[in-house]
Amino acid sequence: MQVQHQLGADIMFAFDECTTLHNTRKYQEKSLERTRLWAKRCLVEHGRLTEARSHRPYQALFGVLQGAQYEDLRRKAASDLAALDEDDVCFDGFGLGGALDKANLGTIVSWMTSELPVNKPRHLLGIGEPDDLFVGVENGADTFDCVAPSRQARTSAVFTLDGRVNISNAKYRRQFSPIVDNCDCYTCVHYSAAYLHHLFASKEMLASTLATIHNERFIVRLVDQMREHINAGTFYDFKNEFLPRFYFKRLEKNA
Ligand SMILES: [Zn+2]
Known part of the structure; x- marks a missing residue:
């Protein structure tokens, strides 16, 4: 958070663990909780730094949703991070991240977007193939980034x-x-x-x-x-x- 505030990034992402589709279910659960706790710490530090640097333009902070291919974990990630509120500091938007296989991209994105507030942007991380962009948009993603x-x-x-x-x-x-x-x-x-x-x-x-x-x-x-x-x-x-x-x-x- 400190580095990103120093860089002056317009959109920052909370720290998260990006798992793969090959991790066990048990590992995904543990990892998701780790990401949730990191998200809380990021919000607290973001709130502190925003106050300390109030003369600077506001920098938005997005929480990152993980949960691999598991519907309950994806939904939990979305509702947990959307509900986080640390002294009135909340996420400004959400990054849909992690392991997403092409065949289930739309389904997994829709699990998350259906749990998220409609008034905050949803950023689909690392997606840039034209057919995937259509699938992302159809299922509620607003913005994208990709090296492809x-x-x-x-x-x-x-x-x-x-x-x-x-x-x-x-x-x-x-x-x-x-x-x-x-x-x-x-x-x-x-x-x-x-x-x-x-x-x-x-x-x-x-x-x-x-x-x-x-x-x-x-x-x-x-x-x-x-x-x-x-x-x-x-x-x-x-x-x-x-x-x-x-x-x-x-x-x-x-x-
Ligand atoms: Zn051209």
Whole structure:
């Protein structure tokens, strides 16, 4: 808490133990209690530091929910941390964390979100694949963070509406249009796919930077569009239009 207050982080996360799906049920129970006690200590210290640094902008503190694949533990984590109140210091939002297998992501997120207050943000930790973002949003997650878009960009994998493509492939050598037509990112506004292909072939550092800018923008635009479609009442229309096109190649391979 002290380090995060010194850094001036806008959103801080309470200390938690991130378990795996392979830990025993008994271990998960013990670990969950440890995380709850740490959450209490974090709130107390956060309250003290907020008061001591009251001339600084407020820093929000989120509690992190664990519980692996167990419904009762996930629900308990959510209701326990939502109820914590240390001298009127409560969590400002919640991080949905820990071991989440892709197949059960939506179910596990919905167990937690159904126990959480509706007026506080829910942040789904470490999720960034387009299909997982739809599942997260559908089940009540508000915000996300993930290394995947930048990590993939560094290996020349860039996002398009027709899925992830490898810009190092020969077919992009002479594509003098942007990676994605009408993409408003810095990379697409200024450079062609062919130029990015050339940078990766020449092992230029700039290749990773430009590809990362494009992938990050692609993901941010995707969640912006989800929000617009939620407001317009057309979220599922958007989902049914976006996902089949984005994963078409994968569907084709499995057919
Ligand atoms: Zn772009």
